[in-house]
Amino acid sequence: MNYIKSEHYRLLRKPSLYVTSGICLLFQVMAALLLYFFNQFETDFPYATSRFLYSNVVSSGTLLVIIAMLFNLMLTGKDMSLIKQAISFGISRTTIFWTKFMLTLSYFLLLCIASLFLIIGLGENLLSQEENSIANFLIALSNMIPLVFAGFSIIHMMRMLKVATMYIIIFLLVLFTYSGELFWMIFRSINGLNELYKYGPDILLRNNLNHFMDQAAYVDYRCWITGIVLAFIALLIGTRKFTKQNID
């Protein structure tokens, strides 16, 4: 509990927390304003709709994971060297691993919720509304949640295991952009595994976007299976390896 309190004390005093959050929110406002002003000057402008604004979020699954990585990096970056002080004081590696995970995830979720309210507020007030666009948007988002959560867990695991940022980016890009296609290429001829590619995060995100654009979004259980499995594996590996890691 004391470790959580101290991390909370630290995070609230980090300017980067406010700067990163501010920039993220600012980009959303700018995107919405841009669409709004284009619509003001061009009467046939087709993209000044809330559905188009939301589709930018739904299509940004990989980008969201990269933002999650930047967020994690901002909040834990230089401070990793201080873990040794906590360990010297007898705080277990497991506590450190989970506390940092829960806190950075909480702040990231807060930012996501603020972004969600902001984007819906902007979409519904500045742009032309379409029927069921919010409902479709929320369903599509519900499919993205487990995948982004999995991405966040992978980022945390790799950060705590001191994997270089460049390798984390490469891994995330492969996972969220090509994994489904890779699975298809590798497993297509293996009976029983030839359907595995459908669970690739890239395929799931693409399907989710397509359904959203068709205004036919539905809760896809495969997103949850993939998200939970990936997060579970990442956190399991992270906890096990971090507890045996030398903190130098």
Added chain:
Amino acid sequence: MDTVIQTNQLTKTFKKEEVIKPLDFVVEKGEICALIGKNGAGKSTIFKMLAGQLIPTAGDIHLFGISGNDLTDAKKRMGFMIETPAFFPDFTAVQNLEYFRIQRGVVEKQRVQEVLQTVELAKQKKKRFRDYSMGMKQRLGIALSLLSSPDCLVLDEPINGLDAEGIREMRRLLLKLNQEKQITILISSHILTELQLLATRFVFIKNGEIVEDLSKAALDEKSRKQIQIKVDDTAKAAQILERKYADIRYKALPDQTITIQNHIEEAGDINRLFIENGLVVMEFRLEALNLEEFFLGLVGEDIQ
């Protein structure tokens, strides 16, 4: 005497290289124990294993009699400063210590101010850590190690980067903590003359194993090099010595001084012998090796 730190067959291997060979090592309550070794001897590795930063390959560590996985309570009685102290560069000294005060569950808020005063950083408490000098950073590291009022301090190179005044202040502070608050100290430093002024016990380490473990008295005894005696008649003194000790090794110098290289433990007897034989002893001195000379003699190399 209570045992504060005890290691049993503590071993550390990095990539098949055994950097710490099975180590049995004890620090008793109230001691200022100096761990001495050249770079790469394994001092920091031992400190880091005690702190839990490095996981031992084999063996176990007892802190205040507690061993195993649950050293949390025992660690709360310890204060560690290992190598360069790590703090948040953008935080002030107060913010940094406040973070650790919360983390360590130290209830008294004024404790932050107290430790800053102890290490004489109270005036610079609002300065950001990144703007501190090396000496100030070291002192803040000591302040952190004192934050939870520990019974034992483990300090790896605490006087690194300090100027002469800073070193003297640090020595004064550590002696005060040891004598007034009975804090046990395990310390390492490359400045052996400082350790000689500070420590009550000296543990020499070479290639990951202890090669000598001496109390201050034993070190003084072992590091005696020769007896220097100034007498009125060196020829007569030589005769007396040869008569009494067949294997005596001595040199008679032109300035009426005679130096004796063995039978050093019998210095008192030699003095009495000279006086009983009517010699006037004008000066009697036990010349000793300093810690650095003793260490170099032990490991046979430059400590840097």
